[in-house]
Amino acid sequence: MNRTAPASSFVSESAAFPFAITARGLVKHFGAVKALDGIDLDVPRGMIFAVLGPNGAGKTTLIRTLATLTKADAGIANLMGHDLATDPQGVRSEIALTGQFASLDEDLTGRDNLIMLARLWGFKGRAAKDRADELLAAFDLSDAAKKQVKSYSGGMRRRLDIAASLVVTPGVLFLDEPTTGLDPTARQGVWRMIRELAAAGVTILLTTQYLDEADQLAARIAVIDKGRKIAEGTSRELKAQIGSGYLHVAPANPLDLEKAAALLEQRLGNNVHRNAEGGQLSVIAASPHDANEALTALIDAGIELTDFSMGSPSLDEVFFALTGNADPDSTREAAQ
Amino acid sequence: MSEITANTIKVARPPQPSAFSNALVFGWRAILKFRHVPEQMFDLVMTPIMFTLLFTFVFGGALAGSPGGYLQFLLPGILVQTVVFNSVYSGMGLSTDLSKGLFERFRSLPIWSLAPFAGLMVGDVLRHFIAGLIILTIGLILGYRPEGGTVGVAGAFLLLFTIGFGVGWIFLVLGLLIRSPMTVMTFGFTLIMPLTFASNIMVRPETMPGWLEAFVVRNPVTHMATAIRGLMNGTATMPDVLLALAAPLVLTLVLSPVTLWLYRRGN
Numbered sequence: 376m377n378r379t380a381p382a383s384s385f386v387s388e389s390a391a392f393p394f395a396i397t398a399r400g401l402v403k404h405f406g407a408v409k410a411l412d413g414i415d416l417d418v419p420r421g422m423i424f425a426v427l428g429p430n431g432a433g434k435t436t437l438i439r440t441l442a443t444l445t446k447a448d449a450g451i452a453n454l455m456g457h458d459l460a461t462d463p464q465g466v467r468s469e470i471a472l473t474g475q476f477a478s479l480d481e482d483l484t485g486r487d488n489l490i491m492l493a494r495l496w497g498f499k500g501r502a503a504k505d506r507a508d509e510l511l512a513a514f515d516l517s518d519a520a521k522k523q524v525k526s527y528s529g530g531m532r533r534r535l536d537i538a539a540s541l542v543v544t545p546g547v548l549f550l551d552e553p554t555t556g557l558d559p560t561a562r563q564g565v566w567r568m569i570r571e572l573a574a575a576g577v578t579i580l581l582t583t584q585y586l587d588e589a590d591q592l593a594a595r596i597a598v599i600d601k602g603r604k605i606a607e608g609t610s611r612e613l614k615a616q617i618g619s620g621y622l623h624v625a626p627a628n629p630l631d632l633e634k635a636a637a638l639l640e641q642r643l644g645n646n647v648h649r650n651a652e653g654g655q656l657s658v659i660a661a662s663p664h665d666a667n668e669a670l671t672a673l674i675d676a677g678i679e680l681t682d683f684s685m686g687s688p689s690l691d692e693v694f695f696a697l698t699g700n701a702d703p704d705s706t707r708e709a710a711q
Numbered sequence: 712m713s714e715i716t717a718n719t720i721k722v723a724r725p726p727q728p729s730a731f732s733n734a735l736v737f738g739w740r741a742i743l744k745f746r747h748v749p750e751q752m753f754d755l756v757m758t759p760i761m762f763t764l765l766f767t768f769v770f771g772g773a774l775a776g777s778p779g780g781y782l783q784f785l786l787p788g789i790l791v792q793t794v795v796f797n798s799v800y801s802g803m804g805l806s807t808d809l810s811k812g813l814f815e816r817f818r819s820l821p822i823w824s825l826a827p828f829a830g831l832m833v834g835d836v837l838r839h840f841i842a843g844l845i846i847l848t849i850g851l852i853l854g855y856r857p858e859g860g861t862v863g864v865a866g867a868f869l870l871l872f873t874i875g876f877g878v879g880w881i882f883l884v885l886g887l888l889i890r891s892p893m894t895v896m897t898f899g900f901t902l903i904m905p906l907t908f909a910s911n912i913m914v915r916p917e918t919m920p921g922w923l924e925a926f927v928v929r930n931p932v933t934h935m936a937t938a939i940r941g942l943m944n945g946t947a948t949m950p951d952v953l954l955a956l957a958a959p960l961v962l963t964l965v966l967s968p969v970t971l972w973l974y975r976r977g978n
Contacts, residue, residue, distance in 0.1 A: 497725035
């Protein structure tokens with residue numbers, strides 16, 4: 376697991392200000408919906424910081440607000456020493472954003488996309504082309520450099536999109552669900568890339584629906600739901616609240632569900648979460664030993680199981696553990 | 712992807728480029744698009760050819776006694792119509808860019824806010840120029856003679872670009888408001904068809920019913936067609952040209968701040 380990478384000196388020099396991002400009380404309404412309902416954030420320089428939450432929690436709105444794309448209705452924020460409200464152009468000079476949907480010109484080639492951005496950042500003539508080629512090589516896209524982006528695969532697009540965010544070294548890189556929709560290999564590639572960026576000193580704020588992604592990458596995780604931050608801490612701190620291991624059991628006979636739930640609750644001392652689909656129970660187990668004992672108790676009670684497993688909690692279970700109630704009207708995708 | 716090292720990421724920042732340099736980059740993008748999107752070229756070339764030939768030969772005999780005589784009247788008007796129609800494509804392009812998230816990146820860059828639009832305008836002027844040349848060439852082949860000579864034609868083309876620039880703002884605003892390129896096109900043509908047909912581009916207003924004539928003589932498109940016709944025939948007066956410029960000027964003054972506001976407001 377990659378933990379905090381120390382901020383290296385080239386990103387920004389104003390060491391007097393230790394945070395890359397600070398935000399207080401950010402509020403954003405869309406009609407009657409409160410997408411952000413008073414978010415506070417402190418992201419130290421050089422850190423990978425994950426914002427974890429289900430669809431519609433306000434993750435994208437948070438990133439769009441911090442990246443100057445949408446104006447907050449209330450609250451203040453400062454990015455790399457620039458005030459979001461009064462100096463958006465200063466903020467823009469320090470940030471890069473890779474959104475959920477590739478922000479690339481589909482009609483142009485990968486290389487022309489990067490040349491365009493390099494020129495917009497002030498590279499001239501040959502220097503812009505060299506910078507584009509350098510990035511293409513680094514992101515394994517040299518072979519596709521002269522193909523139109525519309526012919527790229529999902530993984531290639533994501534790589535080009537991230538490369539496009541690195542034409543100049545950003546102080547803060549925003550990645551909105553960087554691995555959603557990618558196959559496992561491409562996902563690993565993006566994770567490796569993110570770690571390398573952080574190792575080079577770039578502060579990264581990423582959003583994800585996947586607990587394991589936040590766990591793998593981020594030094595700190597903020598869990599948000601309905602525009603509010605409901606927990607924040609290191610992966611270890613959150614796990615202390617959530618439980619590092621979840622025991623999942625599926626009784627063979629649905630009639631045994633309640634009996635099994637009562638037994639698990641009694642043995643493990645934690646609330647039992649009945650999965651929305653039914654048929655499966657999940658409960659925090661403090662240790663594999665406790666889990667083992669609980670399973671034995673079920674078997675001794677004559678409850679037959681079709682399946683059991685020990686695993687990290689799904690996003691549903693994180694919310695269950697943090698809020699104490701599963702949200703019935705959410706359409707969240709459980710993390711694997 | 713093992714080569715992404717601090718050296719690739721770490722790069723000396725070039726000095727902040729000028730607003731003009733930003734605009735040039737977007738102009739360059741517009742020109743690249745011509746190469747990469749041949750369909751656009753087909754529309755651009757075929758539409759003016761079709762209109763010129765159809766109107767000349769279908770209506771010419773009835774309206775002016777002969778296709779040749781009608782062409783002398785029609786051709787400058789067709790130039791105006793084509794430029795106005797072409798502006799719709801700019802709005803469609805913008806709407807496409809917005810629906811794909813490309814403008815999110817542009818908006819998060821520390822660049823001159825109007826630069827992306829300046830680029831679209833460069834593309835427009837290029838389109839107007841190509842379409843104008845095609846129409847003029849067909850006209851010359853069919854026997855159209857611009858009495859205003861080279862100077863008159865050059866003046867007419869300059870005025871055409873100005874008209875295209877002014878009218879272009881309408882479709883940039885529509886492109887920013889409507890997130891589906893097809894809707895921009897449908898809506899755009901619904902707006903434009905009556906404006907171009909109920910003008911003096913194809914038929915002299917004196918032949919129309921009084922109420923329609925009253926509209927036509929006040930239609931800005933009529934003033935545009937009159938000025939272009941005058942410039943190409945060598946008979947344009949200063950008031951003709953100024954009247955033609957009024958609408959583009961007002962559109963630019965009113966709609967450029969609206970465009971900027973829509974672009975910046977986020978959502």
